[in-house]
Amino acid sequence: MAANAQGVAEAPFVWHPATTAEAVQLKASLGAEGVFAAGGTLLRTQWESGLAAMPNHLINIGAIVELQGLQLDVGSGRGSFGAMMTLSDIRTSPIVNTRFPLLTEAARSIAAPSIRNLATIGGNVLSMVGDSLPALLIYDPVLHWHDGSSGLEEPLSDWLSTAAAHPAWKERLLLSVSLTEPALDSNTxxxxxxxxxxxxxxxxxxxxxxxxxxxxxxxxxxxxxxxxxxxxxxxxxxxxxxxxxxxxxxxxxxxxxxxxxxxxxxxxxxxxxxxxxxxxxxxxxxxxxxxxxxxxx
Ligand SMILES: Cc1cc2nc3c(=O)[nH]c(=O)nc-3n(C[C@H](O)[C@H](O)[C@H](O)COP(=O)(O)OP(=O)(O)OC[C@H]3O[C@@H](n4cnc5c(N)ncnc54)[C@H](O)[C@@H]3O)c2cc1C
The missing domain is CATH 3.30.390.50 (CO dehydrogenase flavoprotein, C-terminal domain)
Structure with missing residues (x-):
């Protein structure tokens, strides 16, 4: 790996963990030198605009099966979106459109198709200002994290209100976002x-x-x-x-x-x-x- 005069890598070393446990372990050992990369679309923009420096190590979480796809529990009206689910997959999913139509609309409004094919729901949430967030907030959203030792659940609204002031979450891996369909009262x-x-x-x-x-x-x-x-x-x-x-x-x-x-x-x-x-x-x-x-x- 080549480094410049400041000791910062000219191209980051990319790790490809196969499990969430491996990814979290890598993050713990690399510390601030290692950054999780999902679709990379926001990271890329931050490096290009100078908002963030390119790190020495990228932890590519794209191959982790546990972070993919949507699990739906029809009985409870609860849907669990894997953090690596892309905005394109969300936009084109008939199940999402039926159960969580605001999220379909939000995904449609974000960037261009080429970006949406890479961009993930996890990355959009963790940007703190992603356009999916107002839609998610309608469905009582809960974030599910891996913090190195165990799982952790947190309402999205709680995380949003503290994330900027308390950046400890940056050490964790977001596993999924779960949503609950609002119940429809009779005759309404x-x-x-x-x-x-x-x-x-x-x-x-x-x-x-x-x-x-x-x-x-x-x-x-x-x-x-x-x-x-x-x-x-x-x-x-x-x-x-x-x-x-x-x-x-x-x-x-x-x-x-x-x-x-x-x-x-x-x-x-x-x-x-x-x-x-x-x-x-x-x-x-x-x-x-x-x-x-x-x-x-
Ligand atoms: C041309 C262009 C147009 C865009 N337009 C829009 C727009 O209209 N609306 C909008 O909201 N956004 C827009 N974006 C921003 C971006 O594409 C989205 O926010 C996208 O959803 C980010 O997802 P990603 O998977 O690419 O995240 P990444 O860039 O991979 O990651 C973003 C951040 O989240 C962290 N991260 C990602 N996944 C996890 C995880 N599972 N656990 C822990 N940390 C994680 C990363 O370390 C990084 O800090 C645009 C970007 C581009 C380049």
Whole structure:
């Protein structure tokens, strides 16, 4: 392996563990010198833009069978997505589309097909700002890790709220993400939508990514309201204050007008030099208000 004057490898040494135990063991022995690589699409972008240095060792987790595919338990409505499942596989899976349609839509909206053929759900989640996250947050997602000695489970929302401040997770291997289908109450209708709003330039991060799931009962009252937002550098999250406000309310003009103002007040996106916070708030509020109108009609 050739090294430059700073002792950093010009091309990393690539390891190919066959099991999760082997991968975690490699990471433990290589420490910060070794980085897990799934599809490599985000890592590549980070190296090219100078956001991260190319490491001396890459631990390619692509051949580990335990990290592949989708396991579905029809009885409990629970689906377990292997961390190495690609966004293309998710986008084209009829089962995912039937059970978790927001995830199908999210996968469709991410990058171009050539990238989606490599990019994994695990890598998208661990980017902390991936466009799959608002869709995943609708389905009570749980992350399953291998931490070297045992398995570890953690709700995705807990991990998202602490990941930036507590980077200990970088030593672990993400095994899978499990989702649960929301139960449909009798006599109610479910409405779901996923939107990614971006600028016209190719490959710029989205301005707002929103996922929406509600049920309407026969009296046109809202049940089981779930709203999640992300986009740009905003860490995706559910807007629980607004969800609680909407539950039991009628889907009418007065409530939709109120919910617009509430989203503008409570949603706290990150702005940047191109798209200010105020614009992102209004875009998010408009998306939800328009979906409520459609459902009410
Ligand atoms: C041209 C282009 C366009 C893009 N457009 C979008 C877009 O529209 N929306 C979007 O959300 N993203 C986009 N991306 C970013 C990227 O493609 C996705 O986030 C992708 O899902 C990352 O997955 P990956 O498998 O390639 O991750 P990798 O690059 O392999 O890994 C990403 C990070 O996660 C870690 N990691 C990966 N898997 C595991 C695991 N199982 N356990 C522990 N650590 C792990 C890696 O160490 C690394 O730090 C784009 C990228 C490119 C190059």
């Amino acid at each position: 209708k479910r409405f779901v939508a996923y939107h990614k709003v971006g600028r016209r330039d190719a490959f710029t991060p989205s301005v707002v990514t929103a996922a929406f799931s509600i049920q309407l009962d026969p009296d046109n009252r809202l049940r089981d309201v779930r709203l999640a937002f992300g986009g740009g550098q905003t860490i995706p999250h559910r807007l629980e204050t607004v969800e609680q406000f909407l539950i039991g309310k009628p889907a009418d003009k007065k409530i939709i007008t109120e919910v617009y103002s509430m989203i503008v007040e409570h949603y706290e996106p990150k702005g940047d030099a191109f798209v200010p916070v105020s614009y992102r708030k209004k875009a998010a509020a408009n998306l939800i208000a328009s979906e409520l109108w459609k459902a009410a009609r």
